[in-house]
Amino acid sequence: xxxxxxxxxxxxxxxxxxxxxxxxxxxxxxxxxxxxxxxxxxxxxxxxxxxxxxxxxxxxxxxxxxxxxxxxxxxxxxxxxxxxxxxxxxxxxxxxxxxxxxxxxxxxxxxxxxxxxxxxxxxxxxxxxxxxxxxxxxxxxxxxxxxxxxxxxxxxxxxxxxxxxxxxxxxxxxxxxxxxxxxxxxxxxxxxxxxxxxxxxxxxxxxxxxxxxxxxxxxxxxxxxxxxxxxxxxxxxxxxxxxxxxxxxxxxxxxxxxxxxxxxxxxxx
Amino acid sequence: xxxxxxxxxxxxxxxxxxxxxxxxxxxxxxxxxxxxxxxxxxxxxxxxxxxxxxxxxxxxxxxxxxxxxxxxxxxxxxxxxxxxxxxxxxxxxxxxxxxxxxxxxxxxxxxxxxxxxxxxxxxxxxxxxxxxxxxxxxxxxxxxxxxxxxxxxxxxxxxxxxxxxxxxxxxxxxxxxxxxxxxxxxxxxxxxxxxxxxxxxxxxxxxxxxxxxxxxxxxxxxxxxxxxxxxxxxxxxxxxxxxxxxxxxxxxxxxxxxxxxxxxxxxxx
Numbered sequence: 256x257x258x259x260x261x262x263x264x265x266x267x268x269x270x271x272x273x274x275x276x277x278x279x280x281x282x283x284x285x286x287x288x289x290x291x292x293x294x295x296x297x298x299x300x301x302x303x304x305x306x307x308x309x310x311x312x313x314x315x316x317x318x319x320x321x322x323x324x325x326x327x328x329x330x331x332x333x334x335x336x337x338x339x340x341x342x343x344x345x346x347x348x349x350x351x352x353x354x355x356x357x358x359x360x361x362x363x364x365x366x367x368x369x370x371x372x373x374x375x376x377x378x379x380x381x382x383x384x385x386x387x388x389x390x391x392x393x394x395x396x397x398x399x400x401x402x403x404x405x406x407x408x409x410x411x412x413x414x415x416x417x418x419x420x421x422x423x424x425x426x427x428x429x430x431x432x433x434x435x436x437x438x439x440x441x442x443x444x445x446x447x448x449x450x451x452x453x454x455x456x457x458x459x460x461x462x463x464x465x466x467x468x469x470x471x472x473x474x475x476x477x478x479x480x481x482x483x484x485x486x487x488x489x490x491x492x493x494x495x496x497x498x499x500x501x502x503x504x505x506x507x508x509x510x511x512x513x514x515x516x517x518x519x520x521x522x523x524x
Numbered sequence: 525x526x527x528x529x530x531x532x533x534x535x536x537x538x539x540x541x542x543x544x545x546x547x548x549x550x551x552x553x554x555x556x557x558x559x560x561x562x563x564x565x566x567x568x569x570x571x572x573x574x575x576x577x578x579x580x581x582x583x584x585x586x587x588x589x590x591x592x593x594x595x596x597x598x599x600x601x602x603x604x605x606x607x608x609x610x611x612x613x614x615x616x617x618x619x620x621x622x623x624x625x626x627x628x629x630x631x632x633x634x635x636x637x638x639x640x641x642x643x644x645x646x647x648x649x650x651x652x653x654x655x656x657x658x659x660x661x662x663x664x665x666x667x668x669x670x671x672x673x674x675x676x677x678x679x680x681x682x683x684x685x686x687x688x689x690x691x692x693x694x695x696x697x698x699x700x701x702x703x704x705x706x707x708x709x710x711x712x713x714x715x716x717x718x719x720x721x722x723x724x725x726x727x728x729x730x731x732x733x734x735x736x737x738x739x740x741x742x743x744x745x746x747x748x749x750x751x752x753x754x755x756x757x758x759x760x761x762x763x764x765x766x767x768x769x770x771x772x773x774x775x776x777x778x779x780x781x782x783x784x785x786x787x788x789x790x791x792x793x
Binding site: 326433 | 726730
């Protein structure tokens, strides 16, 4: 249980102070924070609350969108926002800044991938300086057009390779990569680069590309198998339960956290 | 234009006789047939209609579901149905039987993949005997749980490798594989194994995992790039336009076929 981290999107109905208190009361020692929730109380107050409750921050979600477009098609300066996010992660004591790199811009997949590589290259010095690891998170291929031209762990490793492992790591999120026929060998190759392990399940039928997720145990993903792969690659850090699910989000955070802990214990740990 | 094939799912409102007549009248020389549409007129009549209109059959859709479950969760004897489909393809003069291999059964991805490999192994002698090529079609990873534990061209090649190329080939469908960071090298490796090239686009936002497709040109897929890859791998066969789209399906087949031809000419050929 000492590796469990609550990714606060899972208890979306909770504010940051509620989530921090909920974790402390339930014996969960790690939390992953989202920037919008941090902004509601301010970075300093968020850092104070986390420390007061004796928690550690597994990651801050998120930077990225380096291809210049958001999922709704509007423009965004992802590089500038990510520079802010790196500083914020440092102030929060977050070990990792999760990066959602951005989707296909201008109908040009190859150019979009180059824009991502260029952005990572530009950010590495700041990440090293602030002691924040950039966590490249491959997203499910169904999110390639809108959210992430980075789709596999193998691809993330290629992107990370030129840089020190403490500057650029790879986040393995089960929902996004469980289907990959190369996932075992990719995770093995990722030894030393794994910056996070996120668990959740996939709803079947999959009726929503973003919210079609569930607590571990409610879908086809073999959590113990993937955890064994990540363990074998030497990753000993926190394991985030991160679930996007509208029904879960509609319920009280305390109830959801209790189910999260039970699902983690029964299907992951 | 001589490589264009109408996959008859694109003109779903048309019966087989209507689709065959439509192709002949529009100068489309190839058609891909679906078993449910063939069954409406009978195999012999379907074969007669195709011959009478001077068409060739690029593929029959489809066999598969070797993991024993259908997308709705009901049981199916995929091997038995595929044996029927091979014979049917031979009678129709179809060069290829497209295989949708089936999703995850019993929550066991690895066992499901083994079941697929076993089924292919069992079918090869019949395929060789009837002169029908089994077309392993990787489906998009978002369909892994429900429809296909075969997700990438690379994985399909590994599955096909032990068998003669005339018995087991790989179908490259843009919708399913365009996001793959290894697609260029995978298609190059597929030289001699490519049993079909299917084109269509992806809707953005992607709101439906099955029907979120569009005619070429309406999405992020670079058709000329992927066609160049397939051409470079030596594939000279028919190119099917295969679109699952509810709006398209609601319109008259003639209108849809005209748009299909225009989209193929403007964005693929």
